Amino acid sequence: MKRMVGAAAAKAVLAVAILAMAGMPLPASAQQETPAPAPTAPKPAAAATQSFRIGLVRQMPELPPWIAPLTAPPENLGVAGAELGIRDALASGRFLKLDYTLATEIVPTDGDPLPAAQQLADAGNGFILLDVPAAQLIRIADALKDKDVLLINVGAPDDSLRQQDCRANVLHVAPNRAMLTDALAQFLMTKRWRNWFLFTGRTEGDKLYAESVRNSAKKFGAKIVAEKVWDYGPDARATAQSEVPRATQVGEYDILVVADEQGEFGDILPYNTWLARPTAGTQGLMSLAWHPTMENWGASQLQNRFFKQHQRMMQPLDFQMWEGVFAVASAGMKTRSSEVGKIRAQLLAPDYDLPVFKGVAASFRPWDHQLRQPILLTHATNTVTLSPQQAYLHQRTPLDTLGFDQPESRCKFN
Amino acid sequence: MTRRILLSAGLAATAGLMVMAETLPAQAQVRAFVTNERDHTMSVVDLDSLKVIETVKTGRRPRGITASPDGKLIYVAASDDNRVEVYDSKTFKLVKTLRSGPDPELFVLAPSGNPLYIANEDDNMVTAVNVENNELVAEIPVGVEPEGMGVSPDGKYLVNTSETTNMAHVIDTATNEVIENILVDSRPRVAQFNHDGTQLWVSAEVGGTVAVIDPKDKWKIIKKIGFEIPGVNKDAIQPVGIRITKDGSKAFVALGPANRVAIVDTKTLEVEKYLLVGQRVWQLGFTPDEKLILSTNGNSNDVSIIDVGAEKVTKSVAVGRSPWGVVMVP
Structure with a gap:
């Protein structure tokens, strides 16, 4: 699993990520470090353009001792998915005057992701995707606790982050172990x-x-x-x-x-x-969470869009980052306001559903903020099945047979 | 035919039977054309014998299917071959192919029979093609993953649903410009006008609802119809295909992996009944006289035949793999 989320030399990745962003057909605002528009004037909804500023911090994981040629991680792993998420969001948002931008910070393996996250928050990014180790994620969450920022964990699979170490200002899109x-x-x-x-x-x-x-x-x-x-x-x-x-x-x-x-x-x-x-x-x-062999339920359309934009297959971390952006964007379509509080409330609303190309909608568990979604079981060249399996029933949704159900939750926000 | 009369005899009034008997010669020729997505074929079902009389090899991954207004031509979207194939409905021979733009899934013919409006899933685009000379009439940018296509009975409005944007886009066919965007629930799949153009129905597969929209009142949503089936998980209720009777009284909604077709009263917008059909029911189609409606059941590889008057499933007919769409011609 981690193998696909693997690593490459941090410097090279940084350079490529910047190049990739520069080459993206996004509105100019996406590439500028302009200060955030004051999030104060959402009165006549949909009349003025609402700007959703999304930040991304990825700390490069440790390099494994060897990498097989077929599984070598692409240099823009993960970030590429967030970029597709922005492109999708813009294609949908233009009908409602909603604008989306992405600002990416790549941190080396031995670096500190906290200043990067703080900078993004200070620059007005109300939503920050995090692919950092669990301990760093907690540090960032605590440091930004009093800021108007929603953190979205797209990488760390640690169960502790959904249990005793859960934080109210963090949503988890990445599936936990x-x-x-x-x-x-x-x-x-x-x-x-x-x-x-x-x-x-x-x-x-x-x-x-x-x-x-x-x-x-x-x-x-x-x-x-x-x-x-x-x-x-x-x-x-x-x-x-x-x-x-x-x-x-x-x-x-x-x-x-x-x-x-x-x-x-x-x-x-x-x-x-x-x-x-x-x-x-x-x-x-x-x-x-995802694999290039996933085709059903419209998945091939997402795969095709990704391939067209990046000329490679969509890997799990790409998908998780796409989901993170898509979650914010789809909530924004409903609120038509980029206010962090409103988006957070929409994401956690009981009737919120996120169609993630897996047959049933994903949604966030209110007790630990984990995105419940089907999980693929796949070998190198085929997706064999998706769980939950048919025989496993649940009074709420079969998706809650995977991971921590409410009675097992040890998460206490605040 | 005889068998069908026998089946419905208990329920039909004598007068009704007489009418049916009178239309018998025309009825006997009704054929259903069913696209089989994973067989790359089209099954032709004779509705008299309820037998597959021909299996036509098509392009790869045939999905959307419709007929010319005179019933002489059958249009099939061969999604993986990026083209529309046109078949003779009598000889089942391929007459010609039309351009489609990339990855065509669903399309709708203008009520006049020309042009054909095609949703290009991978391209955020609706393509309009002149079916006579295969010329590109227009390319209309819409939301992400365009899918459902509906056209108003007067041909003035074209409605496209975009699955990831979660909108129904209303296009003025005179200018080919989007004039309205209606936000609906997640993954809108099908857009269908009723026959006098007073209602537009849009199904949302993942949202689990059907939005009924008033085209005359600024395209406002009148109601979102929800579905509840005892013993069926809410996640499995995924509305897709919609058909509304010509008299405007009943709507039929295919509910995907819930394996049911819902019958909805179009006045009260309440669900009246659920009919158990095959697995993962996808699209629906009426016979020309609207006495029957057929459902394509993608996972059980068959079509269910529903008696519209009696509101009962009378039979299922095995077709090819993953039947997707169905159209019937006299």
Whole structure:
């Protein structure tokens, strides 16, 4: 999963992101660092142009030890999706005199994203998309707590941000780990592959993902029959054929569930295991918010628009950033006002729905501000299914069978 | 034909039966043309025998389908081949192809039979094409993912829905300019005028509603019709296809994965009844006499045949893979 969200040299990305923005057919206002128009005069709605100023902070993730050619992250990963979101928003907004701008800040891996977020807020960006580590996200949320700014988490999958570390000024568009592993668990149970061999990598993220897999197994009645931690080093490609069969002799199991968010070893497991068993999790059958193979429910139209604009396929982080912009834009169509408070209220309204090309509408959970949406289960060349699976019912919406439902929520705003 | 009379005999008045018997020779020739999106074919169903009498190979991914006013020509949008194909409704042979602009999905013919207005999903554009000489009449910029196309009975107004912008755009066909933008609920799919042009109906697939709009009163929304079906999750109720009877009394609304067609009273705008049809019901089409309405059921690969008077599903007929649209000609 993280593999697709992977990294490239920060400097190069920064340069390309700026170039990409400059080359975008946006109104001039999109590229200027002009101060925000005073958000004070929304009296005759729709009469004057309403300007939605959206900022974006992306901190480059740590580079994985190796990157397979097919999964090399494009330099404008994520940002490209936000750019398409702006283009879509402008195409719709022109009918109602709504204007949208994007200001992007790329922060290097060892940099500090807080000043970048503060600058964007000071420049009048009322909405800021964040793709930063969880700890940084909390710092930014607390620093901007008293500002008229809505933060949208488009990257961090940490469950803690939706539970004990939740913040009232943050909405989460990126699915959290619990949603991802619940989506996988439902499908595996539907297939009656109940006995799992859990193989965990060395990073903190891997441990959190593995914990989430254990929780999902418990929630849906699967059994983890074997567990192992990968200790064959960061790059075992050359010796995989001899090492993986040895590493996977753990007795009987139905499926190998791998927790490897950086992509260090997950992709060398399939076809190298001791038993002929499939792989799922962060590699093999992956649970994702999006994938280039997603076609149904009008998805191919979004894929085509993205390809036309960027000459490459749309990856999960691209989609999550597109969703972040689209959420603000679609709420703005209804409020016809760019006031942050009004947009926030609209996003959290009980009848708010966000059509995200997955068959059913997405919406925000009021108890932790997580976007509930279907999750894809996909391998490299096909989307196999979307969860929630049909058999999993819920009194509110089947989407609340994925992740933290209200009774499990430990989020307390303020 | 005989079978259908028998089916409805219990419900139809004797006088009604006489009328039906008199129109029998014309009736016997009614054929339904069904586009099968994932088979790249078009099924021709004989409505007398209720059998598929021909499966016509079309361009890739056929979706939108309509007929010329005289019923002689069938227009099919071959979405992945970026063209409109025109078939002879008697011989089922391809007569010609028309330009369509990229990724045509739905279209509507002007009431006079020319031009053809086509929604280009990937291009935020509506294309008008002269069906006689294949010339481009106009390209009209609209919102993101144009889809539904409706035209007023007098031909003066063209309405296009844009799925991601969530609007119905009203276009003046004299100037080909957008004159009004009506915000509706999420993912508007189909726009349909009633026969005297006093109501415009727009379905919102993800929003789960149908907006009824008054064209004479500044295109204001009179009511948003919601749907509730016991035992069916709200998420699964996704209105798509709409057809309104010529006498203006009833509207039929296809509800997608709810597997139901709703019957709505057009005066009270209340739902009167839900009919269980096949899976993921998509589009609808009347027979020329409006005694029957057919629904295309994309996931069960069949069409349901609904008796309009009796408000009952009488039969389903297997067609190709993912039936999308349907049109019937005498």
